[in-house]
Amino acid sequence: MSGFQCKAFYVGHDRCGMKVGTDSLLLGSWVSLSETRQVLDIGTGSGILALMMAQRLTEQGTANAIVDAVELDTAAAQQAADNFAASPWTDRLTAIQADILQWSSQTRYDLVISNPPYFVAGQQLACEQRQQARLESSLTLAMVLTRAEGLCSQQGRIGLVLPLERLVDVSAWADNNGWYVARTLSIRGRQNKPVKRVLIELTRESIAPDHQTLTIHDADNQYSEAFQALTRRFYLAF
Template sequence: MSAGFQCKKFYVAHDQCAMKVGTDGLLLGAFAPLPAPGSTMLDIGAGSGLVSLMLAQRSQGLSPIDAIELDPAAACQAAANVAASPWPQAVQLIKGDILTYQPGKRYRLIVSNPPFFQQSLLSKDARRSQARHTSSLPLPKLLQKAAELLDEKGVFGLVLPLSEGEMLLQQALHAGWYLAQRCEVKSKADKPVQRLLLTLRRTPCQALLSQLIIHQEDGNYSDEYRTLLKDFYLKF
């Protein structure tokens, strides 16, 4: 198993993290809309710190990012990844539970690659179960906490599997959120939707609907996927 993931401008070690670097985090880190320079951002469930570091790179280290992670080992590794990156001052790692987090401020962008398995069997590895299953962070509570912490003009960005994303979106609209962006992600054009990239707002807005195909028919990465991740993937 790989001990880490090398991006163009930073390295993410993840051997101490229950959930390794994967496509979901890469998609969210590249897709989430950056706020104006200097605006504060929050990464809920930071894991290895991948998404926070992608946001730091995109904002050139000019916007403060708070990254909160419940698992102590993952939080320590994320802090080390941040310290070794070109933007050590941009990201502050917080070991703790988002549900009890009281920062005394609001954020212009909140992102989360949350645990999403609901019906599947819990892993024998307690840390992996915590990272993967909604029992550790139920989606309704995540929405409620994001509403508390988001600036009135802010954006909440998430990546989820299709069924869980649809469920969260239904709950969000019922709770007074508004859909800003919905991007359906497919591995290939003829395959079913695998992930939803969502952005939500607390004020009315026009929803932008799109689709992202990761691979072409020949198996190579699509031009749109390459464009999205060209600043991060070594192979692009």
């Protein structure tokens, strides 16, 4: 079976269009869980982000926390359900096979998190599953943000990982909808390389923004101390 082993859980991903990658591991390690009891993961895929949220909520002692994970693709949703069932947090995690644009919930979430399709449609990928997970064909960034807004509590937050060039789109959406870019973490592979990814946290509250940068590898091509410190609770190597 193809998958990824974290310290506290295993993620099978052989039935998913997108495999476990650094983007999700960074977002799941970084996003704030302060005053968070209900989490929604949009487009969960293998369930990696939802599992990370369940682990962190348990570690911080948050009672009665729940993590719901919605996935359109039937095979991926079943794999997420299997991964949840094999984890230590089965009572917190729920995998839901549904179209997020049609799905409704009575719950209003303290955090809506997503590693969404973030390349604009136009190219054609060989794998239909990967096409759906990677490209904005049936689910655009604006759709993700609008659905996340509707499912957030009044104090809720939205957490995303995107290519740096999409930050301007998120900022424009926030400006037009009464939200604010509260935190960002720009990610570069090495010190002499340009930033390629950005982690984003949105709130309805206007606060002084916190913008930081993280470099994954140091000059010796080893994982940097900052990267290790951020992801240590998940990576086996640290």
